[in-house]
Amino acid sequence: MTKKLLTATAVVSASALVLSACGNAGPGGGDEGELSDGKVVIAVLNDQSGVYKDLSGPNSVAAVEMAVADYKEKHGDDVVATEIEVTSADHQNKPDVANTKAQELYDREQADIILDVPTSSAALAVATQAEAKKKLYINIGAGTTELTNDSCNPYTFHWAYDTYMLANVTGKTVTENGGTDWQIIYPDYAFGQDMDKSFTDAVEEAGGTIGDHIATPFPNDNFSTFLTKAAAEEPNVIGTMQAGGDLINLVKQYNEGGYAAQGIELAVGLMFITDIHSLGVEAFSGVNFAEAWYWNFDEENRAWADRFLEETGTRPSFAHAANYSAALQYLEAVQEEGTDDADTIVGNFEGKKINDVFLKNGEIRAEDHRVIHDVYLAKVKTPDAVEEDWDYEEIVSTIPAEDAFMPLEESTCDLG
Amino acid sequence: MNAFLLYTVQGLAAGSFYALAALGLAIIFGVLGVVNFAHGACYMLGAVVAAVLLDVTGLTFWPALVVVPVLLFLFGVVIERLFVSRLAELDPLYNFLLTFGLSLLLVDLIKRQYGVSGLPYTRPEVLSGQLSLGSFHLPTYQVFVFLFSLLVCAGVWLLMTRTRIGMIVRASTEKSDLTRALGVNVKAWVTPVFGFGIALAGLAGVLAAPFRAITADMGSSFIIILFAVVVIGGLGSIVGAVVAGFLVGLVEAYGQAYAPQLSQIVIFVLMALVILARPAGLFGREENA
Known part of the structure; x- marks a missing residue:
């Protein structure tokens, strides 16, 4: 009886996983004259x-x-x-x-x-x-x-x-700095799909090419095979749209695979300084990402x-x-x-x-x-270059306000 | 060819985590009849404790491979004595719910104490980089994880087949009532077996620490795959848990490589096929189902 129970549990849990994977998404007047x-x-x-x-x-x-x-x-x-x-x-x-x-x-x-x-x-x-x-x-x-x-x-x-700015800054700037041959790995839900599309537009606009767009399950703790697959195409940049814990998994496994030594850089779609702080600067060393503001x-x-x-x-x-x-x-x-x-x-x-x-x-x-x-393209420092706690980022370039965000003519907003 | 070999190593490494943890789950289920839903949380605890010990006491990876499972064993003993044993006589659903609640509690306690962004962990230098075999380059750490867990699984297998303790545990796993009837005091083995199962999950956690994100939630999806592994291998079957663990790791890696959209589904399709063809699992016994 208990064995049937376990089987049933496994089936129910599996369905729950599938369902949760579909539904989840990363990191979205008074009176005149007086108060x-x-x-x-x-x-x-x-x-x-x-x-x-x-x-x-x-x-x-x-x-x-x-x-x-x-x-x-x-x-x-x-x-x-x-x-x-x-x-x-x-x-x-x-x-x-x-x-x-x-x-x-x-x-x-x-x-x-x-x-x-x-x-x-x-x-x-x-x-x-x-x-x-x-x-x-x-x-x-x-x-x-x-x-x-x-x-x-x-x-x-x-x-x-916003996602346009992230893609525009990281995608375009990394491409202009020589990272012209991309592979994109993205989590297969709304945020990841949006980011994949925005990055594709930005990279192609800057003259780069994108090989494969690799969709991954979410959440996921094993990215080794996805990375191997991407690296097999010999790109010079792997762009990842993963966030939070999935991003940390991917970065650890990117380091483990020794891809940096093969000349394959990692560009991250969305990352916060708190991610670097929690995982340690060593793990993220050399990663490129868009930063809206940096304390130092x-x-x-x-x-x-x-x-x-x-x-x-x-x-x-x-x-x-x-x-x-x-x-x-x-x-x-x-x-x-x-x-x-x-x-x-x-x-x-x-x-x-x-x-x-x-x-x-x-x-x-x-x-x-x-x-x-104004926003920035940041690169995570190497451990030797870190002078104090939280001193993790080197600002590679400043992107002027008018170039960083979606141009007005592309906006579909009508405030009437 | 090189890529295929890499996928295989990656699959076996991923499978190592499943095999070790599933082994613990299978032993606990076999002897106690408890479906330990907190197994994923114990895997998480293994990784978190390793990270905290590294931060606080400077205990590095190698000693952690011994110290953390010992701590988890003690934790398992306490949990079994305090809670699990009290529900042992009741419907197994009660212990299932208890361990489910326990996993929620553990995850939230870790979140409260260590936040949500994850903990850092340094990989030992000797396991970094690539292993060169002629023209092949294999990731050192994943090769290590595979060989190490194979060693542990073999050790557990020897313990189970060559020692008296193992004989009793196997007997109570496979024919619990009969073993009791033959005068073996199965109850005396319940507490250490529970602790041992938890320790194996903790060991898988330590192995995951340098390689995966150490967060409170890391066990939540792991446990679900783990159930699939145990069902595929055959419930309560020790060999089945290990074989199915590596098998699921391989299926996952090949799925990711050749059909990425389906990589998670294939595991459950495999599980469904196994249930259809052999309801007791690959290594389970029909009459026990």
Whole structure:
């Protein structure tokens, strides 16, 4: 009897695996003239306990609190937003939870703005709520270009990065630097397929060629064979669109296979500094990837990162810096307009040019609410070159804002 | 040809993890009748404990191959004494649910303590790089994993076939009631056998540490393949678990190489075919089913 039970268990578990593999996806107004409810409420909605906890999570809230402190200090007695409340919620990377939480935050907690929201499906769910409630929403953590294309709306802004930028920066720059012959390995779900397509366009536009597009199961812990297959075609770059734990599996097995010695570089579609920190710099040495912001890039970034270190005990990811920037610019807009009315703030934001610790040569595009700014192609340092904790990246090149993101003429967004 | 040889080595290396862990699962199932759903979590614990010991005490890979399985053995003994033994008399579903709950608990505790991004691990220098055999280059670590686990499996097999302990365990695995009837105190062996099974999963975890992502979730999909392995090999069959472990590793690697879209499905298709043709598995006995 028990043996039948085990057989049944195996069959049921197998179906569960197949199902979960199909469904999962990586790392997506008040009254005029015064403050609504007498205060400004900034809500951070993100992953407080799951796979994106380290790169956004509670430290995004800390970054927003730093922005509030800086705003108050800068304007002293003249502050318009005399009472500012920072609140947060955990969306568990689930679109349905994100949807409910967004409603609660806007309605019950009187949030004037929601920030962060990693995971594309959750990000899109919150955009729908922002539009319905006519309240502000600045997305930072999600990568989907949908937010500034078909699913764009007047109250939604996309602050830090998207899949187009990642592909454009890594695909194009690596190709221009001589990596012209590519093999792409991608996880076979929506994010991976999008990234594969974006990278293909970017690489081909830069004059490179792509041999095979190898789809892999997700999640997966064994990439050796996929890598062997890709390397057998003798490319000079293998591009991987894996993220999180799968990325770590793939990188460990890439190192094990000795492909770097054969002259095959590894380019990573989406990677965060927290990935390098957790696996150790040695494992990622030499990997190329797109970076939206790096804490040790210049004096300004470094000074801010030192403060962040004091507050949180860790160095910031680009998502943390972007949360700070978004909160700060929102409060500045409230200060300039003398109100937290959503439509007024949207008017203030549209077309605004901004330079702050995160946004270098930043501009909030009025037409699709895509925030463009200078981004970077980074290379992970070798262990000898690392001078201190978190000093992992060498910035290979800076890609100017207007070249990095999707050109306006390609956007399908219509804000009416 | 070179590529085919590489795929074979990679398949056998992947199969090594399955074989070792499935061996533990099969022994536990055989002697206790417990479907240990926490086996994947124990594999994860093996890797995590190895990484933590390296970080905290500087214990490197080689001693970890001994120390971590010993720790996992003790952990298994505690779990068996505290929980599993109390449910032994009841329907096996209870212990299945218990170990399922245990796996959730372990995964979340590790997440809470060590976060979600994974832990670093350094591979010993001697196992890095490539092994050159004439014109063939094979990844050293994967060759090592295969040979090492083959050695362990052979050791376990010798233990099972050449010693009195092994005879008792085999007898209680294959004919539990009859063994009891012959006056063997099967119960006395239950606790150490459970610990031993867990230790094997832990050993697979240590072997995975230099080669795979060490995260709290690493056992979650592993356990599902592991069930397929045990079903293919024949439930409770020790040889079956090992053979099926390597077989599934090979099928997975060839699938990835020649039909990547189907690489995970082929394992379950294989499982379905085996169930259809031999419901008791390749090495299982029909009358036991």
